[in-house]
Amino acid sequence: MENGHAKNRVAVIGSGNWGCVASRLIASNTTKLPSFYDEVRMWVFEEVLLTGNKLSESINQVNENCKYLPGIKLGANVIADPDLENAVKDANMLVFVTPHQFVEGICKKLVGKLRLGAQAISLIKGMEVKTEGPCMISKLITDILGINCCVLMGANIASEIAVEKFSEATIGYKKDKEVAIRWAKLFTMPYFLVSIVEDIEGVELCGTLKNVVAIAAGLVDGLDMGNNTKAAIMRIGLREMCAFSKLLFPSVRDNTFFESCGVADLITTCLGGRNRRVAEAFARNGGKRFLV
Ligand SMILES: NC(=O)C1=CN([C@@H]2O[C@H](COP(=O)(O)OP(=O)(O)OC[C@H]3O[C@@H](n4cnc5c(N)ncnc54)[C@H](O)[C@@H]3O)[C@@H](O)[C@H]2O)C=CC1
Numbered sequence: 373m374e375n376g377h378a379k380n381r382v383a384v385i386g387s388g389n390w391g392c393v394a395s396r397l398i399a400s401n402t403t404k405l406p407s408f409y410d411e412v413r414m415w416v417f418e419e420v421l422l423t424g425n426k427l428s429e430s431i432n433q434v435n436e437n438c439k440y441l442p443g444i445k446l447g448a449n450v451i452a453d454p455d456l457e458n459a460v461k462d463a464n465m466l467v468f469v470t471p472h473q474f475v476e477g478i479c480k481k482l483v484g485k486l487r488l489g490a491q492a493i494s495l496i497k498g499m500e501v502k503t504e505g506p507c508m509i510s511k512l513i514t515d516i517l518g519i520n521c522c523v524l525m526g527a528n529i530a531s532e533i534a535v536e537k538f539s540e541a542t543i544g545y546k547k548d549k550e551v552a553i554r555w556a557k558l559f560t561m562p563y564f565l566v567s568i569v570e571d572i573e574g575v576e577l578c579g580t581l582k583n584v585v586a587i588a589a590g591l592v593d594g595l596d597m598g599n600n601t602k603a604a605i606m607r608i609g610l611r612e613m614c615a616f617s618k619l620l621f622p623s624v625r626d627n628t629f630f631e632s633c634g635v636a637d638l639i640t641t642c643l644g645g646r647n648r649r650v651a652e653a654f655a656r657n658g659g660k661r662f663l664v
């Protein structure tokens with residue numbers, strides 16, 4: 373019990389590289405925090421592995437996601453569940469961490485299936501671009517499901533956090549600070565420090581737009597243009613991220629760009645992210661498509 377409230381139960385929607393690492397972080401904390409049930413249900417988009425086994429069954433057998441995060445134990449209290457409705461039905465704290473293009477479909481399947489008073493957080497870096505204009509993923513979740521949704525973004529290359537190398541993250545929230553603090557408690561570890569800022573749009577736009585800059589940085593690498601050019605791309609990119617964010621949401625704060633979600637995520641993704649790697653490979657391949 374915390375402040376007279378019932379215990380919290382967490383479900384994670386997504387089980388890719390970051391989804392598994394986030395589940396591992398959360399599961400480590402739920403066993404220590406009395407205000408949370410230990411068990412963390414992790415929804416798995418079911419796939420059949422080359423061995424013929426189902427991914428969800430394999431995760432539960434070896435406590436590892438051999439496809440998206442091989443070699444890392446998730447914690448015995450992480451239960452993989454391929455049934456979306458079953459995975460979320462008892463949870464009051466929902467963590468969305470899938471590639472952005474699947475969120476709308478997932479949310480539509482969950483309408484009317486959630487616990488009353490459920491809260492969400494999105495770890496998804498991306499946005500939906502609709503004919504009416506761009507729509508942030510947290511807003512999509514709120515609009516479809518009618519629930520409050522925070523965001524967690526930051527310099528968070530999942531494979532590094534999986535082996536407990538130090539990093540920071542930023543939670544963006546709208547008005548409800550108490551809920552943001554509850555999310556921060558759930559994610560914080562000695563090697564994963566989380567701050568909260570009341571600028572949900574700023575935080576989420578940082579996590580989305582830095583990917584565009586990282587693609588440019590990867591092209592610079594692929595064309596062997598050097599570190600000075602890459603630094604210039606990052607500096608100009610950060611300035612453009614800030615200007616574009618304020619054009620979309622005038623409430624976005626300058627300080628947000630100095631949090632982990634801003635300049636730090638921009639740097640780590642331009643150095644080591646998958647967006648950078650794909651762009652470098654594209655440039656080295658003479659600008660032609662290639663198989664990964
Ligand atoms: N990997 C990383 O280092 C980080 C990733 N992120 C963000 O987290 C989000 C999720 O990325 P990852 O966990 O890395 O995923 P991933 O890129 O490792 O894996 C893709 C996931 O999508 C699932 N999937 C495939 N088809 C699907 C469908 N039709 N419906 C639903 N799910 C389907 C796969 O089963 C797999 O779980 C993305 O928005 C990414 O930008 C954020 C921070 C770090």
Ligand SMILES: O=C(CO)COP(=O)(O)O
Pocket residue numbers: 497526527528529530583586637640641644645646647648
């Ligand atoms: O968001 C990330 C690090 O914070 C990971 O970026 P990539 O998806 O480009 O690997």
